[in-house]
Amino acid sequence: MNIIRVHDIAKHEGEEVTLRGWVHKRTGKGKLAFLLIRDGSGFAQCVAFKGDLDEETFETISHIPQESSVIITGTIRKDDRAPGLPGGFELGVSALDVVQSAALDYPMALKEHGADFALDNRHFWIRMQSQWAILRIRATIISAVREWLDDNGFTLLDTPILTPAAAEGTTTLFETEYFDEGKAYLAQTGQLYNEANIFAFGKVYCFGPTFRAEKSKTRRHLTEFWMVEPEIAFCDLDELMEIEEQFVSYIVQRVLKENRPELESLGRDITALEKVEGSFPRISYDKAVEMIKEIQAETEDPEEKEFLEIEWGMDFGARHETVLTQKFDKPVFVYGYPTQVKAFYMEPMPGRPEACKSVDLLAPEGYGEIIGGSERMSDPDLLLQRIHEHGLPEESFKWYLQLRQFGSVPHSGFGMGIERTVAWICGTDHIRETIPFPRTIKRVYP
Protein backbone atom coordinates (compact mmCIF):
# COMPACT_ATOMS: atom_id res chain seq x y z
CA MET A 1 0.00 0.00 0.00
CA ASN A 2 1.60 3.24 -1.20
CA ILE A 3 0.36 5.85 1.29
CA ILE A 4 0.76 9.45 0.14
CA ARG A 5 -0.42 12.88 1.26
CA VAL A 6 -2.60 15.09 -0.91
CA HIS A 7 0.10 17.75 -1.02
CA ASP A 8 2.25 15.38 -3.13
CA ILE A 9 -0.54 14.17 -5.40
CA ALA A 10 0.99 15.56 -8.60
CA LYS A 11 4.13 13.46 -8.09
CA HIS A 12 2.14 10.23 -8.31
CA GLU A 13 0.30 10.57 -11.61
CA GLY A 14 -0.53 7.13 -12.98
CA GLU A 15 0.29 5.32 -9.74
CA GLU A 16 -2.07 3.45 -7.46
CA VAL A 17 -1.87 5.15 -4.08
CA THR A 18 -3.73 5.35 -0.77
CA LEU A 19 -4.98 8.51 0.93
CA ARG A 20 -5.98 8.65 4.58
CA GLY A 21 -8.27 11.44 5.60
CA TRP A 22 -11.79 12.73 5.97
CA VAL A 23 -14.77 13.17 3.66
CA HIS A 24 -14.90 16.93 3.28
CA LYS A 25 -17.71 16.97 0.74
CA ARG A 26 -19.69 14.41 -1.19
CA THR A 27 -21.74 14.84 -4.33
CA GLY A 28 -23.28 12.22 -6.51
CA LYS A 29 -24.27 12.00 -10.10
CA GLY A 30 -26.01 8.69 -10.76
CA LYS A 31 -23.33 6.19 -11.56
CA LEU A 32 -20.61 8.63 -10.44
CA ALA A 33 -19.79 9.72 -6.91
CA PHE A 34 -17.38 12.52 -6.01
CA LEU A 35 -15.68 12.70 -2.65
CA LEU A 36 -13.51 15.66 -1.70
CA ILE A 37 -11.01 14.15 0.70
CA ARG A 38 -9.10 16.25 3.20
CA ASP A 39 -5.95 14.88 4.82
CA GLY A 40 -4.43 17.94 6.44
CA SER A 41 -1.95 18.57 3.65
CA GLY A 42 -4.59 19.46 1.09
CA PHE A 43 -7.94 18.63 -0.48
CA ALA A 44 -8.27 16.08 -3.30
CA GLN A 45 -11.19 14.89 -5.35
CA CYS A 46 -11.78 11.14 -5.45
CA VAL A 47 -14.09 9.84 -8.17
CA ALA A 48 -15.96 6.55 -7.89
CA PHE A 49 -17.60 5.02 -10.97
CA LYS A 50 -20.27 2.41 -10.36
CA GLY A 51 -19.00 0.18 -13.15
CA ASP A 52 -15.52 -0.05 -11.61
CA LEU A 53 -16.62 -1.14 -8.15
CA ASP A 54 -18.68 -3.84 -6.50
CA GLU A 55 -22.19 -2.76 -5.63
CA GLU A 56 -21.64 -2.57 -1.85
CA THR A 57 -18.57 -0.32 -2.13
CA PHE A 58 -20.32 2.04 -4.51
CA GLU A 59 -23.38 2.20 -2.24
CA THR A 60 -21.13 2.97 0.74
CA ILE A 61 -19.38 5.77 -1.13
CA SER A 62 -22.67 7.20 -2.41
CA HIS A 63 -24.05 7.49 1.11
CA ILE A 64 -21.02 8.13 3.28
CA PRO A 65 -21.67 11.04 5.66
CA GLN A 66 -19.59 14.20 5.57
CA GLU A 67 -16.59 14.07 7.97
CA SER A 68 -16.34 10.28 7.95
CA SER A 69 -12.75 9.11 8.28
CA VAL A 70 -11.58 6.92 5.41
CA ILE A 71 -8.66 5.11 3.86
CA ILE A 72 -9.14 5.31 0.12
CA THR A 73 -7.15 3.69 -2.67
CA GLY A 74 -7.05 4.36 -6.37
CA THR A 75 -5.07 5.64 -9.31
CA ILE A 76 -4.01 9.28 -9.62
CA ARG A 77 -4.81 11.02 -12.87
CA LYS A 78 -4.46 14.53 -14.16
CA ASP A 79 -7.74 16.31 -14.81
CA ASP A 80 -8.16 20.07 -15.07
CA ARG A 81 -11.75 19.73 -13.84
CA ALA A 82 -10.64 18.34 -10.48
CA PRO A 83 -11.20 20.77 -7.63
CA GLY A 84 -9.11 20.79 -4.47
CA LEU A 85 -5.95 22.22 -3.04
CA PRO A 86 -3.62 22.13 -4.87
CA GLY A 87 -6.18 20.69 -7.38
CA GLY A 88 -5.82 19.55 -10.97
CA PHE A 89 -5.32 15.90 -10.02
CA GLU A 90 -7.81 13.33 -8.79
CA LEU A 91 -7.96 9.78 -7.55
CA GLY A 92 -10.05 7.16 -9.38
CA VAL A 93 -11.34 5.02 -6.54
CA SER A 94 -10.67 1.29 -6.51
CA ALA A 95 -11.17 0.56 -2.80
CA LEU A 96 -12.51 2.24 0.32
CA ASP A 97 -12.07 1.42 4.00
CA VAL A 98 -14.33 3.40 6.34
CA VAL A 99 -12.52 4.05 9.64
CA GLN A 100 -15.54 5.73 11.17
CA SER A 101 -18.83 6.62 9.59
CA ALA A 102 -19.56 10.10 10.98
CA ALA A 103 -22.78 11.02 12.77
CA LEU A 104 -25.36 12.64 10.51
CA ASP A 105 -25.83 15.86 12.43
CA TYR A 106 -22.50 17.57 11.68
CA PRO A 107 -23.25 21.17 12.54
CA MET A 108 -21.10 23.04 10.02
CA ALA A 109 -22.46 23.12 6.52
CA LEU A 110 -20.02 24.14 3.81
CA LYS A 111 -21.70 27.53 3.63
CA GLU A 112 -21.45 30.93 5.14
CA HIS A 113 -21.84 31.18 8.87
CA GLY A 114 -22.26 33.98 11.33
CA ALA A 115 -19.30 34.84 13.54
CA ASP A 116 -20.91 33.62 16.74
CA PHE A 117 -21.89 30.24 15.34
CA ALA A 118 -18.54 29.78 13.65
CA LEU A 119 -16.64 30.58 16.84
CA ASP A 120 -18.82 28.32 18.99
CA ASN A 121 -17.86 25.61 16.53
CA ARG A 122 -14.24 26.59 16.12
CA HIS A 123 -13.20 22.97 16.69
CA PHE A 124 -15.02 22.17 13.44
CA TRP A 125 -14.52 25.49 11.68
CA ILE A 126 -10.76 24.84 11.41
CA ARG A 127 -11.61 21.93 9.09
CA MET A 128 -12.88 24.32 6.42
CA GLN A 129 -10.67 25.33 3.54
CA SER A 130 -10.51 29.02 4.38
CA GLN A 131 -9.46 28.41 7.98
CA TRP A 132 -7.07 25.66 7.00
CA ALA A 133 -5.43 28.02 4.49
CA ILE A 134 -5.06 30.83 7.02
CA LEU A 135 -3.60 28.58 9.70
CA ARG A 136 -1.17 26.99 7.25
CA ILE A 137 0.04 30.47 6.31
CA ARG A 138 0.35 31.29 10.00
CA ALA A 139 2.64 28.29 10.41
CA THR A 140 4.79 29.47 7.49
CA ILE A 141 4.99 32.96 8.95
CA ILE A 142 6.14 31.62 12.31
CA SER A 143 8.67 29.38 10.63
CA ALA A 144 9.97 32.32 8.57
CA VAL A 145 10.20 34.51 11.67
CA ARG A 146 12.38 31.97 13.44
CA GLU A 147 14.45 31.14 10.41
CA TRP A 148 15.29 34.75 9.56
CA LEU A 149 16.26 35.60 13.12
CA ASP A 150 18.24 32.40 13.63
CA ASP A 151 20.10 32.96 10.34
CA ASN A 152 20.90 36.58 11.15
CA GLY A 153 22.73 36.13 14.42
CA PHE A 154 19.83 36.35 16.86
CA THR A 155 19.68 34.01 19.85
CA LEU A 156 16.33 32.76 21.07
CA LEU A 157 15.86 33.36 24.78
CA ASP A 158 12.44 32.58 26.18
CA THR A 159 11.20 35.16 28.64
CA PRO A 160 8.90 34.40 31.57
CA ILE A 161 5.14 34.38 31.26
CA LEU A 162 4.57 34.75 34.99
CA THR A 163 5.96 38.14 35.92
CA PRO A 164 6.06 40.33 39.01
CA ALA A 165 4.58 43.60 37.71
CA ALA A 166 3.45 45.65 34.77
CA ALA A 167 6.07 46.21 32.12
CA GLU A 168 4.06 48.84 30.32
CA GLY A 169 2.19 50.58 33.10
CA THR A 170 -1.04 51.55 31.43
CA THR A 171 -2.36 48.26 30.11
CA THR A 172 -4.37 45.86 32.17
CA LEU A 173 -2.87 42.60 33.34
CA PHE A 174 -4.27 39.17 34.07
CA GLU A 175 -3.61 38.47 37.72
CA THR A 176 -3.03 35.17 39.46
CA GLU A 177 -2.11 33.95 42.94
CA TYR A 178 1.52 32.97 43.31
CA PHE A 179 2.04 30.79 46.39
CA ASP A 180 3.34 32.89 49.30
CA GLU A 181 4.76 35.59 47.05
CA GLY A 182 1.51 37.44 46.54
CA LYS A 183 0.30 38.20 43.02
CA ALA A 184 1.87 37.32 39.73
CA TYR A 185 0.80 38.64 36.33
CA LEU A 186 0.71 37.11 32.86
CA ALA A 187 3.33 38.75 30.67
CA GLN A 188 2.24 41.43 28.24
CA THR A 189 5.75 41.65 26.75
CA GLY A 190 9.12 40.01 27.14
CA GLN A 191 10.94 43.18 26.28
CA LEU A 192 12.46 44.11 29.63
CA TYR A 193 13.97 40.64 29.91
CA ASN A 194 15.20 40.93 26.32
CA GLU A 195 17.03 44.07 27.37
CA ALA A 196 18.84 42.06 30.06
CA ASN A 197 19.60 39.33 27.56
CA ILE A 198 21.32 41.55 24.97
CA PHE A 199 24.13 42.31 27.39
CA ALA A 200 24.94 38.60 27.41
CA PHE A 201 23.99 37.63 23.85
CA GLY A 202 24.08 40.79 21.73
CA LYS A 203 21.12 40.10 19.44
CA VAL A 204 18.22 38.20 20.95
CA TYR A 205 14.54 37.47 20.50
CA CYS A 206 11.70 35.99 22.42
CA PHE A 207 8.61 34.51 20.88
CA GLY A 208 5.57 33.42 22.77
CA PRO A 209 2.06 34.22 23.91
CA THR A 210 1.33 37.51 25.58
CA PHE A 211 -1.72 38.56 27.51
CA ARG A 212 -3.68 41.78 27.67
CA ALA A 213 -6.72 42.11 29.89
CA GLU A 214 -7.84 45.22 28.02
CA LYS A 215 -11.54 45.35 27.34
CA SER A 216 -10.95 45.76 23.64
CA LYS A 217 -13.74 44.53 21.41
CA THR A 218 -12.49 45.10 17.90
CA ARG A 219 -11.44 43.08 14.91
CA ARG A 220 -7.79 43.79 15.75
CA HIS A 221 -7.68 42.57 19.35
CA LEU A 222 -7.31 39.30 21.23
CA THR A 223 -6.68 38.85 24.94
CA GLU A 224 -4.09 36.16 24.20
CA PHE A 225 -1.87 36.73 21.20
CA TRP A 226 1.57 35.77 19.96
CA MET A 227 4.36 38.22 19.61
CA VAL A 228 7.96 37.99 18.43
CA GLU A 229 10.26 40.53 20.04
CA PRO A 230 13.80 40.97 18.75
CA GLU A 231 16.20 43.21 20.70
CA ILE A 232 19.58 44.39 19.43
CA ALA A 233 22.58 45.92 21.22
CA PHE A 234 24.49 48.76 19.50
CA CYS A 235 21.52 49.56 17.29
CA ASP A 236 19.89 52.93 16.68
CA LEU A 237 16.49 53.79 15.22
CA ASP A 238 17.64 53.85 11.58
CA GLU A 239 19.33 50.47 11.87
CA LEU A 240 16.21 49.12 13.53
CA MET A 241 14.09 50.12 10.54
CA GLU A 242 16.53 48.37 8.20
CA ILE A 243 16.23 45.18 10.22
CA GLU A 244 12.44 45.38 10.28
CA GLU A 245 12.10 45.84 6.52
CA GLN A 246 14.40 42.92 5.75
CA PHE A 247 12.59 40.78 8.30
CA VAL A 248 9.08 41.55 7.04
CA SER A 249 10.10 41.23 3.38
CA TYR A 250 11.56 37.81 4.04
CA ILE A 251 8.40 36.62 5.77
CA VAL A 252 6.12 37.79 2.97
CA GLN A 253 8.32 36.34 0.24
CA ARG A 254 8.41 32.98 1.98
CA VAL A 255 4.64 32.83 2.22
CA LEU A 256 4.46 33.67 -1.49
CA LYS A 257 6.86 30.83 -2.20
CA GLU A 258 5.24 28.19 -0.01
CA ASN A 259 1.55 29.03 0.23
CA ARG A 260 0.46 30.25 -3.16
CA PRO A 261 -2.50 27.79 -3.42
CA GLU A 262 -3.66 28.85 0.04
CA LEU A 263 -3.43 32.56 -0.84
CA GLU A 264 -5.31 31.94 -4.07
CA SER A 265 -8.03 29.98 -2.30
CA LEU A 266 -8.48 32.93 0.05
CA GLY A 267 -8.83 35.26 -2.91
CA ARG A 268 -5.82 37.29 -1.74
CA ASP A 269 -4.44 39.91 -4.15
CA ILE A 270 -1.02 38.37 -4.64
CA THR A 271 0.42 41.25 -6.67
CA ALA A 272 -0.01 43.45 -3.59
CA LEU A 273 2.14 41.07 -1.56
CA GLU A 274 4.76 40.80 -4.30
CA LYS A 275 5.53 44.50 -3.82
CA VAL A 276 6.60 43.89 -0.22
CA GLU A 277 10.34 43.83 -0.80
CA GLY A 278 13.32 46.16 -0.43
CA SER A 279 13.11 49.36 1.57
CA PHE A 280 9.85 50.71 2.97
CA PRO A 281 8.83 54.38 3.02
CA ARG A 282 9.72 56.24 6.23
CA ILE A 283 7.66 59.19 7.36
CA SER A 284 7.87 61.13 10.57
CA TYR A 285 4.95 61.39 12.95
CA ASP A 286 4.84 65.13 12.17
CA LYS A 287 4.47 64.40 8.46
CA ALA A 288 1.89 61.68 9.13
CA VAL A 289 -0.24 64.13 11.12
CA GLU A 290 -0.10 66.57 8.21
CA MET A 291 -1.12 63.85 5.78
CA ILE A 292 -4.06 62.80 7.94
CA LYS A 293 -5.18 66.43 8.21
CA GLU A 294 -5.12 66.70 4.42
CA ILE A 295 -7.14 63.51 4.07
CA GLN A 296 -9.58 64.79 6.68
CA ALA A 297 -10.00 68.06 4.78
CA GLU A 298 -10.93 66.12 1.64
CA THR A 299 -13.39 63.88 3.49
CA GLU A 300 -17.06 64.69 3.02
CA ASP A 301 -18.70 62.16 5.31
CA PRO A 302 -19.14 64.04 8.61
CA GLU A 303 -18.81 60.93 10.77
CA GLU A 304 -15.57 59.92 9.08
CA LYS A 305 -14.35 63.51 9.36
CA GLU A 306 -14.86 63.39 13.09
CA PHE A 307 -13.01 60.09 13.44
CA LEU A 308 -10.09 61.57 11.54
CA GLU A 309 -9.75 64.58 13.82
CA ILE A 310 -6.12 64.83 14.91
CA GLU A 311 -3.72 67.22 16.60
CA TRP A 312 0.01 66.84 17.21
CA GLY A 313 0.39 64.87 20.42
CA MET A 314 -2.50 62.46 19.90
CA ASP A 315 -1.91 58.79 19.27
CA PHE A 316 -3.32 57.38 16.04
CA GLY A 317 -6.63 55.57 16.13
CA ALA A 318 -7.47 52.69 13.84
CA ARG A 319 -9.13 55.06 11.34
CA HIS A 320 -6.03 57.23 11.15
CA GLU A 321 -3.82 54.25 10.41
CA THR A 322 -6.26 52.93 7.83
CA VAL A 323 -6.44 56.10 5.76
CA LEU A 324 -2.70 56.67 6.03
CA THR A 325 -1.71 53.19 4.89
CA GLN A 326 -4.16 53.32 2.00
CA LYS A 327 -1.80 55.92 0.51
CA PHE A 328 0.99 53.33 0.24
CA ASP A 329 1.39 49.99 -1.47
CA LYS A 330 4.13 48.83 0.90
CA PRO A 331 4.32 48.76 4.67
CA VAL A 332 5.22 52.22 5.93
CA PHE A 333 7.32 53.31 8.90
CA VAL A 334 6.04 56.13 11.09
CA TYR A 335 8.72 57.31 13.51
CA GLY A 336 9.14 59.95 16.20
CA TYR A 337 5.84 59.69 18.07
CA PRO A 338 5.04 62.07 20.93
CA THR A 339 6.71 60.93 24.14
CA GLN A 340 3.46 61.21 26.07
CA VAL A 341 1.65 58.50 24.09
CA LYS A 342 4.46 55.97 24.21
CA ALA A 343 5.99 53.71 26.86
CA PHE A 344 8.36 55.10 29.48
CA TYR A 345 11.52 53.43 28.19
CA MET A 346 11.88 55.12 24.79
CA GLU A 347 14.88 57.31 23.99
CA PRO A 348 14.02 61.00 23.41
CA MET A 349 14.70 62.56 20.01
CA PRO A 350 17.92 64.63 20.25
CA GLY A 351 16.97 68.22 21.13
CA ARG A 352 13.26 67.36 21.03
CA PRO A 353 12.19 65.77 24.30
CA GLU A 354 8.51 65.95 23.36
CA ALA A 355 9.12 63.27 20.70
CA CYS A 356 10.79 59.90 21.08
CA LYS A 357 12.77 57.49 18.97
CA SER A 358 9.87 55.15 18.42
CA VAL A 359 8.79 53.58 15.16
CA ASP A 360 5.64 51.72 14.19
CA LEU A 361 5.37 49.69 11.02
CA LEU A 362 1.95 50.02 9.46
CA ALA A 363 0.81 47.33 7.02
CA PRO A 364 -0.70 48.59 3.74
CA GLU A 365 -4.23 48.19 2.37
CA GLY A 366 -5.66 49.66 5.54
CA TYR A 367 -4.36 47.01 7.94
CA GLY A 368 -2.36 49.32 10.17
CA GLU A 369 0.10 48.65 12.95
CA ILE A 370 1.79 45.26 12.94
CA ILE A 371 5.06 46.28 14.60
CA GLY A 372 5.83 48.68 17.42
CA GLY A 373 9.46 49.38 18.23
CA SER A 374 11.89 51.93 19.51
CA GLU A 375 15.39 52.82 20.49
CA ARG A 376 15.53 52.26 24.24
CA MET A 377 16.57 54.81 26.76
CA SER A 378 20.19 54.32 27.82
CA ASP A 379 20.55 57.05 30.49
CA PRO A 380 19.85 55.54 33.95
CA ASP A 381 18.90 58.85 35.59
CA LEU A 382 16.32 59.78 32.99
CA LEU A 383 14.95 56.25 33.05
CA LEU A 384 14.38 56.42 36.82
CA GLN A 385 12.67 59.78 36.38
CA ARG A 386 10.32 58.30 33.76
CA ILE A 387 9.46 55.33 35.96
CA HIS A 388 8.44 57.80 38.66
CA GLU A 389 6.48 59.93 36.18
CA HIS A 390 4.52 56.87 35.05
CA GLY A 391 3.76 55.92 38.65
CA LEU A 392 5.51 52.57 38.35
CA PRO A 393 6.93 50.80 41.42
CA GLU A 394 10.66 51.46 41.46
CA GLU A 395 11.52 48.27 43.35
CA SER A 396 10.06 46.11 40.54
CA PHE A 397 12.42 47.79 38.08
CA LYS A 398 15.55 47.64 40.21
CA TRP A 399 17.20 45.02 38.04
CA TYR A 400 16.16 46.85 34.88
CA LEU A 401 17.76 50.07 36.10
CA GLN A 402 20.95 48.21 37.03
CA LEU A 403 21.36 47.21 33.37
CA ARG A 404 22.10 50.87 32.55
CA GLN A 405 24.88 51.08 35.13
CA PHE A 406 26.99 48.22 33.83
CA GLY A 407 27.89 48.71 30.20
CA SER A 408 24.85 50.62 28.93
CA VAL A 409 24.77 50.97 25.13
CA PRO A 410 22.36 52.36 22.59
CA HIS A 411 19.98 49.52 21.79
CA SER A 412 16.71 48.98 20.03
CA GLY A 413 14.01 46.41 19.57
CA PHE A 414 10.52 45.79 18.35
CA GLY A 415 7.52 43.56 18.83
CA MET A 416 5.56 42.10 15.92
CA GLY A 417 2.05 40.80 16.51
CA ILE A 418 1.74 37.46 14.73
CA GLU A 419 -2.03 37.53 14.34
CA ARG A 420 -2.10 41.01 12.85
CA THR A 421 0.64 39.98 10.46
CA VAL A 422 -1.28 36.86 9.47
CA ALA A 423 -4.45 38.91 8.98
CA TRP A 424 -2.65 41.31 6.67
CA ILE A 425 -0.85 38.66 4.60
CA CYS A 426 -4.01 36.56 4.27
CA GLY A 427 -6.26 39.56 3.65
CA THR A 428 -8.50 38.42 6.50
CA ASP A 429 -10.77 41.06 7.93
CA HIS A 430 -10.84 39.71 11.49
CA ILE A 431 -7.91 38.68 13.66
CA ARG A 432 -9.90 35.91 15.36
CA GLU A 433 -9.50 33.71 12.29
CA THR A 434 -5.71 33.92 12.43
CA ILE A 435 -5.16 31.82 15.58
CA PRO A 436 -6.47 28.26 16.05
CA PHE A 437 -8.50 28.98 19.18
CA PRO A 438 -8.97 32.71 19.72
CA ARG A 439 -9.38 34.22 23.15
CA THR A 440 -11.42 37.39 23.23
CA ILE A 441 -13.03 39.34 25.98
CA LYS A 442 -16.26 37.38 25.48
CA ARG A 443 -14.86 33.97 24.61
CA VAL A 444 -12.78 31.28 26.28
CA TYR A 445 -14.67 28.38 24.62
CA PRO A 446 -13.80 26.10 22.99
Next chain:
RNA sequence: UCCUCAUUAGCUCAAUUGGCAGAGCGAGCGGCUGUUAACCGCUAGGUUCUUGGUUCGAGUCCGAGAUGAGGAGCCA
Protein backbone atom coordinates in the same frame (compact mmCIF):
# COMPACT_ATOMS: atom_id res chain seq x y z
C1' U B 1 -16.94 51.90 30.69
C1' C B 2 -19.57 54.33 26.48
C1' C B 3 -22.13 54.35 21.50
C1' U B 4 -24.66 51.59 17.53
C1' C B 5 -26.83 47.19 15.74
C1' A B 6 -28.63 42.19 15.97
C1' U B 7 -31.40 37.71 18.08
C1' U B 8 -37.28 33.58 13.67
C1' A B 9 -35.94 25.68 11.55
C1' G B 10 -29.15 22.63 12.39
C1' C B 11 -27.16 27.19 9.24
C1' U B 12 -28.11 31.92 6.30
C1' C B 13 -32.23 34.78 6.14
C1' A B 14 -37.61 36.44 4.66
C1' A B 15 -42.53 37.43 6.63
C1' U B 16 -46.44 43.95 3.22
C1' U B 17 -50.49 48.47 7.72
C1' G B 18 -50.63 44.08 13.80
C1' G B 19 -54.14 38.98 10.62
C1' C B 20 -52.74 30.89 8.83
C1' A B 21 -44.66 30.40 10.54
C1' G B 22 -41.84 30.74 5.03
C1' A B 23 -37.52 30.05 1.49
C1' G B 24 -32.63 28.50 0.28
C1' C B 25 -28.82 25.57 2.17
C1' G B 26 -27.89 21.35 5.44
C1' A B 27 -30.13 16.19 6.82
C1' G B 28 -32.92 11.56 5.01
C1' C B 29 -35.05 8.90 0.62
C1' G B 30 -35.32 8.57 -4.84
C1' G B 31 -33.31 10.12 -10.02
C1' C B 32 -29.05 11.44 -13.21
C1' U B 33 -21.50 9.04 -16.11
C1' G B 34 -17.94 14.97 -14.69
C1' U B 35 -19.91 17.32 -10.07
C1' U B 36 -17.20 22.53 -8.72
C1' A B 37 -22.08 26.57 -3.55
C1' A B 38 -24.33 20.74 -9.00
C1' C B 39 -29.33 19.92 -10.63
C1' C B 40 -34.62 17.61 -10.29
C1' G B 41 -38.61 15.25 -7.05
C1' C B 42 -40.34 13.81 -2.11
C1' U B 43 -39.92 13.74 3.52
C1' A B 44 -38.72 15.37 8.37
C1' G B 45 -37.46 19.79 11.00
C1' G B 46 -40.29 25.88 15.13
C1' U B 47 -40.50 27.85 23.21
C1' U B 48 -39.95 33.55 16.59
C1' C B 49 -33.79 35.03 22.97
C1' U B 50 -36.49 35.71 28.01
C1' U B 51 -40.16 38.31 30.64
C1' G B 52 -44.17 41.77 31.53
C1' G B 53 -47.75 44.83 28.93
C1' U B 54 -51.23 46.93 24.88
C1' U B 55 -54.80 44.36 21.56
C1' C B 56 -60.30 40.37 19.39
C1' G B 57 -55.40 38.99 17.60
C1' A B 58 -48.10 40.22 18.53
C1' G B 59 -42.39 37.46 14.93
C1' U B 60 -44.19 42.61 14.15
C1' C B 61 -46.03 47.79 18.89
C1' C B 62 -44.34 49.39 24.22
C1' G B 63 -41.31 48.43 29.03
C1' A B 64 -37.46 45.52 31.46
C1' G B 65 -33.66 41.96 31.01
C1' A B 66 -30.16 38.32 28.61
C1' U B 67 -26.72 37.05 24.89
C1' G B 68 -23.78 38.33 20.79
C1' A B 69 -21.49 41.58 17.10
C1' G B 70 -19.14 46.12 15.36
C1' G B 71 -16.82 50.54 16.94
C1' A B 72 -14.58 54.20 20.69
C1' G B 73 -10.92 54.32 24.51
C1' C B 74 -6.31 51.15 25.17
C1' C B 75 -2.99 48.47 22.36
C1' A B 76 0.47 44.23 18.85
